[in-house]
Amino acid sequence: MIIAIVRLREHEPSDELIEALRMGGVTHAEVTLPTPGSLDLIKRWSEADAMLIGAGTVRDRQGAQSACDEGAQFLVCPTIDKDVLEIADHANIPVFPGALTPTEIETAYRHPAVEGVKVFPASALGGPDYIQALKAPMPDIPLVPTGGVGLSETRAYAQLGCAGVGVGSALVSEDAVARRDWGLITERASAFVEAWKAGLSGASGL
Numbered sequence: 001m002i003i004a005i006v007r008l009r010e011h012e013p014s015d016e017l018i019e020a021l022r023m024g025g026v027t028h029a030e031v032t033l034p035t036p037g038s039l040d041l042i043k044r045w046s047e048a049d050a051m052l053i054g055a056g057t058v059r060d061r062q063g064a065q066s067a068c069d070e071g072a073q074f075l076v077c078p079t080i081d082k083d084v085l086e087i088a089d090h091a092n093i094p095v096f097p098g099a100l101t102p103t104e105i106e107t108a109y110r111h112p113a114v115e116g117v118k119v120f121p122a123s124a125l126g127g128p129d130y131i132q133a134l135k136a137p138m139p140d141i142p143l144v145p146t147g148g149v150g151l152s153e154t155r156a157y158a159q160l161g162c163a164g165v166g167v168g169s170a171l172v173s174e175d176a177v178a179r180r181d182w183g184l185i186t187e188r189a190s191a192f193v194e195a196w197k198a199g200l201s202g203a204s205g206l
Contacts, residue, residue: 001164002154002192003028003076003144004171005056012037013177015044020182021172022050024189030056030076030166033063039070046071058084068093076118076166080108089113096144100125102134109141116142116163123148128156135160151195158199167192 004026006013012035021029029051031038038055046053054074055067061083064075068091075088078098088095094115097108108117119131122145131145145157146166157165171188 001028001144002026002171002189002196003030003054003146003164003166004189005030005032005146005166005168006035006041006172007032007056007168008035008172008174008177010036010174011177013041013172014180015048016180016182017172017177017185018045018048018050018053020185021189024186025193026051026171026189028052028054028074028164030054030074032056033058033067039066042067042072043070046073060084061087064088074115078118078120080104085111085113098146102138105134105138105141105143116144118166119143119145120166121147123153127153128160131157131160131162151191154192154195155199155202158196159202160199165196 004021031041033055034057042053042055052073054076055072056076058064058075058077064084064087074093075095077084080097080099085095089112095113096116096118098118098120099105099108105117108114142163144164144166145162149165149167150170154165171192176184
């Protein structure tokens with residue numbers, strides 16, 4: 001699973017962005033709440049039913065409730081916030097809390113609304129090597145490494161048995177959106193999807 005992270009500071013993307021990602025084979029998109037027009041985007045894109053649309057950088061009760069009210073189909077957090085987890089549980093939608101240490105990951109996964117744990121920032125402690133070390137004692141926990149994820153990391157994470165990866169500027173960059181270069185974004189999306197599939201096909205050899 002590739003989760004395309006729409007994290008923009010200056011531009012509110014048009015609906016062509018989500019179509020570009022869909023054409024590249026991406027099935028999940030996370031619109032971070034600080035992105036201009038994020039709640040309107042979540043509402044519009046979730047209603048379009050082109051892919052699963054979630055809200056990202058959800059850090060408190062207000063953000064979680066607002067995202068759910070606009071139709072977010074999952075929530076992604078940089079941390080573990082009790083209020084956010086409760087709102088996701090009440091709304092009956094998955095939540096991916098952010099965690100980094102083994103204790104944080106285990107704690108997060110025990111909540112009933114948690115479908116997977118966002119390991120963030122995964123690159124800070126060695127990327128795939130760190131994830132491999134985590135998977136040894138906790139093979140049952142679905143991990144979604146995020147932060148510094150490129151094509152090679154995507155393939156490695158899939159091969160290690162991760163549930164997915166969160167991909168930000170390497171897929172949806174501010175520059176590409178500003179230039180409305182939807183073809184480039186589709187090309188990038190396709191490359192990430194293929195890298196993920198290649199990793200999955202090699203997982204049996206681990």
